[in-house]
Structure formats: structure tokens, C-alpha cells
Amino acid sequence: MNVTEIFGSNVFNDEVMKNLLPKEVYNSLKRTINEGEPIDTNIASAVANAMKDWAVSKGATHYTHWFQPLTNLTAEKHDSFIEPSGDKVIMQLTGKSLIVGEPDASSFPSGGTRMTSAARGYTAWDPTSPAFVKEHTLCIPTVFVSYTGETLDKKAPLLKSMTALDTQAKRLLKLFGIECRKVSTTVGPEQEYFLIDEDVYLQRKDLQLTGRTLFGAVSSRGQELEDHYFGALKGRVAEFMRDLDETLWRFGIYAKTEHNEVAPAQHELAPIFSTTNVAVDDNQLTMELMKKVAKKHHLVCLLHEKPFEGVNGSGKHNNWSLSTDTGLNLLDPGEYPERNTRFMLILACVLAAVDDYQGILRACVASAGNDHRLGANEAPPAIVSAYLGDQLGAIVDSIVLGKEYVPKRAVPGSIGVPESPIFPIDMTDRNRTSPFAFTGNKFEFRMLGSQASVADPNIVLNTIAAQKFSEAVDELSGAKDFEKACKDYTEKLLKKHYRIVFNYNGYGPDWEAEAERRGLLNSKTTADAVPEFFKKENIDVFVKQGVYTEKEVIARANIQLENYIKTINIEALTMIEMARQDIYPSVNGYIAEICSVIAAKRAVSERMSCKADVSLAEELSRLNEAFAKAVNKLEKDLNLPAGEQAASQKIAHTVVPDMEEVRRLSDCMEKLCSSDYWPYPTYTDLLYSVR
Ligand code: ADP
Ligand code: MG
Numbered sequence: 001m002n003v004t005e006i007f008g009s010n011v012f013n014d015e016v017m018k019n020l021l022p023k024e025v026y027n028s029l030k031r032t033i034n035e036g037e038p039i040d041t042n043i044a045s046a047v048a049n050a051m052k053d054w055a056v057s058k059g060a061t062h063y064t065h066w067f068q069p070l071t072n073l074t075a076e077k078h079d080s081f082i083e084p085s086g087d088k089v090i091m092q093l094t095g096k097s098l099i100v101g102e103p104d105a106s107s108f109p110s111g112g113t114r115m116t117s118a119a120r121g122y123t124a125w126d127p128t129s130p131a132f133v134k135e136h137t138l139c140i141p142t143v144f145v146s147y148t149g150e151t152l153d154k155k156a157p158l159l160k161s162m163t164a165l166d167t168q169a170k171r172l173l174k175l176f177g178i179e180c181r182k183v184s185t186t187v188g189p190e191q192e193y194f195l196i197d198e199d200v201y202l203q204r205k206d207l208q209l210t211g212r213t214l215f216g217a218v219s220s221r222g223q224e225l226e227d228h229y230f231g232a233l234k235g236r237v238a239e240f241m242r243d244l245d246e247t248l249w250r251f252g253i254y255a256k257t258e259h260n261e262v263a264p265a266q267h268e269l270a271p272i273f274s275t276t277n278v279a280v281d282d283n284q285l286t287m288e289l290m291k292k293v294a295k296k297h298h299l300v301c302l303l304h305e306k307p308f309e310g311v312n313g314s315g316k317h318n319n320w321s322l323s324t325d326t327g328l329n330l331l332d333p334g335e336y337p338e339r340n341t342r343f344m345l346i347l348a349c350v351l352a353a354v355d356d357y358q359g360i361l362r363a364c365v366a367s368a369g370n371d372h373r374l375g376a377n378e379a380p381p382a383i384v385s386a387y388l389g390d391q392l393g394a395i396v397d398s399i400v401l402g403k404e405y406v407p408k409r410a411v412p413g414s415i416g417v418p419e420s421p422i423f424p425i426d427m428t429d430r431n432r433t434s435p436f437a438f439t440g441n442k443f444e445f446r447m448l449g450s451q452a453s454v455a456d457p458n459i460v461l462n463t464i465a466a467q468k469f470s471e472a473v474d475e476l477s478g479a480k481d482f483e484k485a486c487k488d489y490t491e492k493l494l495k496k497h498y499r500i501v502f503n504y505n506g507y508g509p510d511w512e513a514e515a516e517r518r519g520l521l522n523s524k525t526t527a528d529a530v531p532e533f534f535k536k537e538n539i540d541v542f543v544k545q546g547v548y549t550e551k552e553v554i555a556r557a558n559i560q561l562e563n564y565i566k567t568i569n570i571e572a573l574t575m576i577e578m579a580r581q582d583i584y585p586s587v588n589g590y591i592a593e594i595c596s597v598i599a600a601k602r603a604v605s606e607r608m609s610c611k612a613d614v615s616l617a618e619e620l621s622r623l624n625e626a627f628a629k630a631v632n633k634l635e636k637d638l639n640l641p642a643g644e645q646a647a648s649q650k651i652a653h654t655v656v657p658d659m660e661e662v663r664r665l666s667d668c669m670e671k672l673c674s675s676d677y678w679p680y681p682t683y684t685d686l687l688y689s690v691r
Pocket of ligand 1 (some may be wrong): 185190201216271273274319320329439442444
């Protein structure tokens, strides 16, 4: 495989545009892409035609407006390029078809922003993310809005949040005498996933219908030997990864790092970062292609946050930074951060944002799947805090607590083997337990679930950072002694928001109590986290920064709750079905067999011992009775009150505990039941059958 040749071959990228578009059209389009100038509709026909010719040369017969409704997935409706021409057809894409589409919006979630009768929705071309050819179809990235202008997708608010951040960051930089055309946020999302064999997957209704195992006693071997993390790849996994890399590279996605993760059958893929909008699109495409490539290898890629109990779940690390078009990374502390007034101010603004808006940072990553991870000693806790590392931690401590700051510098280190090279030791250690960790020149937001769209946390991060930048500018512009005013303001912010800094073990037992003492939020379920969006100050920040209207914030929060309710409802119904149709009768079958063994033994000889058989049959019978009862209770509790908030509360605090009890009983029985009778592949089959 010639990587440099295939890279980006499915993408209508800069090089292709330069080759195919007339110069003035190309230049006009680039101004839109790079500087955010509104698109000149006069150039649309020329771009559409070039795009169509290029796509047809790649084997495309159809085009689609590719968009991201509020489902975490992407949506596409295909139209062919054909137009009648006499007896024949020609292939055509008009400028109008490139710029707007009109899919029926009525079957997408809108959270009440759109009445069912007003079904009309529009998709509008987003020229800042490149079009690509996938499965004979030209995919044109678009935003999706309703007839009345409310956004119905994740891309429109993401672009708005990027604009807000650009505007406010430029104002802030101007105070420091720095002029630039654009400040963009950059994101590198690390993606975790599981790979399992397709045959075993097809024998598990729960995996097929819900993406996770609803039952399953843990395997005798889990992750305790710590032998999977970074372990050598198994043959089929290595082949899958090679195929995946090649596929992603063709789509211009910078797949870079791949390795085994902590849990058996768990892996990770990290791309090189790009601008947020592109990173979001690329991650959506990556998730889709992972599943498709896995299928080719008779594997199934599970993106659920918690496919298996007892071993780690999967998340997505959102590495986030800001940089100017001139290449300045605003989160780069430089060699002397303590003297870097600009960096320290930006850091203080980011910490203030994370503290003031911790509720919505937590809420934006809340989902039924992610509830299994946050706070479960494998992902950061449900409490938002920021980790700064040794160097920045010490600088902030010196400002807030008046402690003396002993400058820490990167020192040449060596691993102690004479032949090994000397290398500078990093200034920040890794802290895997922090939800929001400073890692050298970026923050890593680690609370995101593995199947979530990367758009959500970035909409929030960009918006709240923009807000704090704008407050800083309002405070500092016109200051007589700017340097002093800036330092004072930085100190004020750091002192006010110091409680959000936590440089220790976030998994530790003391942190929850300490966080409570500091007044930090700790919402453990989606039902408790999402209502943060309804608070006035949280709605205001979106409205002020022009990202959402009040109605949109409320609609989205309601959709999030609705999604949570529906997801758990599906899980509960699947559970009831599996329990009644498969598990309960199977256990009874085994009990019947034991009983006939007892009867047979007794018929032959009074002296044959039946003690073990009797106690096993009794135990299984007792458990199965309790199981049937627990299933009935679960079914009854699925009668939910009206309204998203009330229903989600009942789901979180009644239905989920019911499901845990049903599972607990089943898992006890699985351990006692003969494998001839157990109706499903076990955890050992699921986690260890790929060679
Ligand atoms: P780790 O988290 O394991 O230390 P890396 O430091 O290699 O890994 O980076 C993880 C991710 O962060 C990668 O996707 C990388 O491209 C991304 N990243 C690096 N620099 C930036 C940046 N300035 N902005 C956003 N993401 C970045
Ligand atoms: Mg990382």
C-alpha cells in the first residue's frame, strides 16, 4: 500500500479543488473556508459541477447531503445525479442542489422545536468540511435546520460556537497586540472500542438490540493480569486495524495511533488532531467505518460505553486546544509560564469557565451508556475538576496561596540505561483520573462516552471559553497599566475558581467528600445531570454567545432525556424478553434434569447420595423464583409518569436498580447452571474468541 498516494483519495480536498476549480472560484471558496467569509452563491454552480465530475470519476452515481441529527449518528438521503436528456440521461449536480437540500424533518428528534405538521427541514452545505465519496455516493457535509430556522443538528451550533470563540479570542489577543485572521479550536478525539467475533455476537439478543450485555457472569479471567494494555495484537485484530487504517486514510483521516486497551478485546484509535469541525465529521465517519470494516473481517465493533460488566468500558478523550491561523497555540505555556501573562490569563479564563459551567460540562456527556462509566473507577468521576500538573499547579498555588514558586524546567532525563538517549522529561505527568487534564499544550476532556458525538462537549467548551474571554476583554480594555490589570484579573479569577483545581487521584475514596466540601456538583445519573441545562445562567451563556436560543437549549436537553428514557426502556424490554423466553425456561430445564437424576439415583439405591443434587436444585429453584418475581417488578415499573424529567427520574432511581437486581440473579444462576442449558455465549466466549 502506498500510503502517501491513497491518503485523501476519496476526498474533495484542497489539492483537488485547486486542480479542478477556476482560480477565482477557488480563491473565493478558500476565503470562506479559512476566514469564515459567507459563501458566494454565484460560485456554487462551478463548485457543484467540479465536485460532480470528480465524484463520477471515483465511481459515484449518487449524492447526498450528509448531516448530523440529534441522534449521535449521521444521516443521508441519496439522490442520483441523473437528469433526462432525450432518450438518455446526463449526470448533473446543480449549484442549488449543492447548497440546499430539503429532507423531511418530521422523523428526526426536535424536542418540540418543530411541530409534526411542519415537517419541512433544510440541509445547507458546510464548505468548511470537505466533501467525500463513500460507497458510490458523493457526501456533502451539511447543517440541518427547521423551516423556522431552529437548528436540528449538532453541526450548526458547533460552527456557531467556533465563531463565538474566534470572535472573543481575537478580541482578547488584540489587547496583547496580536492580530490574526482566525482563532480555531483543534480537537484530537481518541476513540476506544471493543472487537468481538460475529458468530458469538449473533447469539446475543442484548448485544444486537442494545449494544451491551444485559446479562453475563464475569469471566474467571478479566483484566487483572494487566496483560492486554499495549499487548501484541492478535492476528485478526492486526488485519482489521490495517484495513481500517487504509480505509480511514483514503478518507483523509489522520489515523495515527492504535493499540490494545485495558480490557480484553478492547482497543483504541487516536487520530492526529484537526480543526474541531473536521475532527467531529472525521470521528463520525471513523465510527461508521470501524463497524463496516469489522464486518468484513467477521468481527463486530462495539462502540457502547459499557458492553461488559467487570471490565473497563469505553470512552473518548477530547483533546482540545486553540490556535491562531498564524500557528500560535494559545494553550502553549512556553518555557516560562509564570512570566507569560497572556497564557496565564487564558488559563485562568478556561478554569473559570470549567468551574462556573461544570454543570453543563457534565450534562453534555450524560447518556444511558456513559452512566455506567462516570464514577465507576475506570473513567473520571461524575465530578468535574481540572488537573494542571506539577509546573502549572505550582504556579497557580503560588498565585492563590502565596506559596513561593520554585521554577520547574524540563530537565534532560535518561532512562538509566547507558546506551539510551538523553531526552527532556515532560513538564506534566499523565493523570488518567482527571476529567479535564492539562497535557502540555492542550486540555484533555475525558468524560465523553465512546459512542457520543464529539460535537456536544466542544459546543460547550467553545461557548463557555468564549464567554470568559469576553468577560476578560470587557474588564481589561482601556486599562491604564494593562500588564498589571491583567495580572490582577488573573489572580482574581484563579482565587475565585481555585476549587475546581484538583491535582490528585480522582478515583480515590476521599475525593467525593472533598468535592462536596468544595461545593462541586456530583450528578451520577443522566436524569440528575441533564436538568442543569434548564438553569437560567446556563441558558444565558448559550444565548449570549449566539450558539443557541433559549428554546433550542431546552429542546436539546429534553431530547437528551428522551433518549435516555428510550434507551433504558429498550434495554428493560430486551431484558424481560430474554429472561422469560430463554433464561427462566433454561434454568427450569436444568432443574428438571437434576430432579430426574435424583429420582433415578433413588430408584436404583437408597444409599446413593443425592445431597449435592438436591441442594443445587433447591438453590436454582429459589433463585429462579426470585428472578421471575424481579422480572415482574421491572415490567410493572416500566409504567412511567408523563414528562421527561419525571420519567427519567423514575428510570434512574427505580428501573435501573430493578434491572441490576434481575441481572444479579441471572448471573448467580449462570454460575450454577450447566453449560448445556445456558442459552447464551458466556463472557469467556465473548471476550476471548478472537484469535
Ligand atoms: P496521550 O493522550 O496518550 O498523551 P498524545 O499526546 O499523543 O496522547 O495526544 C493525544 C491526542 O491529542 C492526539 O489525537 C493528538 O493529535 C491530540 N493533540 C495533540 N496536540 C493537540 C492540539 N494542539 N489540539 C488538539 N489536540 C491535540
Ligand atoms: Mg489521551
